Amino acid sequence: MDGVIYHGNQILPGVREFIQWMQDENKEYLFLTNNSGYTPRELNQKLARMGLDVPEEHFYPSALATAAFLRQQAPGCSVFAIGEAGLLNALYDAGVTMNDVNPDYVVVGEGRAYSLDTLTKATNLVLNGAKLIGANSDVCGPIENGIAPACGALVAPIEMATGRKAYFCGKPNPLMMRTGLRLLGCHSAEAVMIGDRMDTDVISGMESGMATVLVLSGVSTRETLRTYAYRPSLVLNGVGDIPALAQRTAAAEA
Incomplete structure (x- = not known):
């Protein structure tokens, strides 16, 4: 949109x-x-x-598409999620639980919650076996005064640090x-x-x-x-x- x-x-x-x-x-x-x-x-x-x-x-x-994918592929799975209400609510509604210790997936969307701490946490969870999911592969999006980094750009550092490729649902x-x-x-x-x-x-x-x-x-x-x-x-x-x-x-x- x-x-x-x-x-x-x-x-x-x-x-x-x-x-x-x-x-x-x-x-x-x-x-x-x-x-x-x-x-x-x-x-x-x-x-x-x-x-x-x-x-x-x-x-x-794409939050609903991501939740639907996880519900189909791994019913009842757990995730470490980085994102806003749209993504988190969709995951909860799909029966996905939040887990920041040993999740099945790391799921990344757009959001202001993204920080070096969450990036570091996500990177190590992926290295420890969590599978990496991106809500979408867009690297940027237009805003009123320019562009803003989008999900693909936020996932990229985790991919680079871990050598693992994300699966994008959008x-x-x-x-x-x-x-x-x-x-x-x-x-x-x-x-x-x-x-x-x-x-x-x-x-x-x-x-x-x-x-x-x-x-x-x-x-x-x-x-x-x-x-x-x-x-x-x-x-x-x-x-x-x-x-x-x-x-x-x-x-x-x-």
């Missing part, structure tokens, strides 16, 4: 009209966000503060994409993936068989687009361009 719907606490141009268009047209939609810090309720409230009414069931953050993991399609009740050919990142959003949609739209309101630019071997189906300045484009397309097909 960062870079597509808002930057920090600043709503992006055209977003209000885009969401209203989806609701007016009875489009099924889901915000698949890699930010693990927020619960669906918190995302609902954040958008409400911006004047947008989006029900909780329209959000599926986009472009196909498990998250399949869950999104199931929640929408549609097949990939009926869905469009919209995002601001070539390395997570566009590739995840493409590899899942969806049409893809890259918006230039976030991380990726026309310059970085040229460095990738794959291409989105469409490039737009922002989601605000979509309603008018849909109307023109419908008129041309009439």
Whole structure:
């Protein structure tokens, strides 16, 4: 959602009209966000503060994907978690317990709780046998006055110190994409993936068989687009361009 719907606490141009268009047209939609810090309720409230009414069931953050993966792979497991309420609540709801002595997994998300002490603790737990999980592989995300390190950047020091590679549960993991399609009740050919990142959003949609739209309101630019071997189906300045484009397309097909 960062870079597509808002930057920090600043709503992006055209977003209000885009969401209203989806609701007016009875489009099924889901915000698949890699930010693990927020619960669906918190995302609902954040958008409400911006004047947008989006029900909780329209959000599926990487925290829920991470919790679902652990519930499937190791029911009742224990973790040492670094992250915010979104990640911690999702883990608790999945029956995962917290353990800072001998956990089965070290799970890292975004959050202000990250420090040298937690990094050192996590590193040694991984060296002692805990498996390393990242909520998502994003290395940075846009904020109002620049960028902020994201989960992939926070996991990297642990990977480097231990020589172990993390397993990332968020986009472009196909498990998250399949869950999104199931929640929408549609097949990939009926869905469009919209995002601001070539390395997570566009590739995840493409590899899942969806049409893809890259918006230039976030991380990726026309310059970085040229460095990738794959291409989105469409490039737009922002989601605000979509309603008018849909109307023109419908008129041309009439």
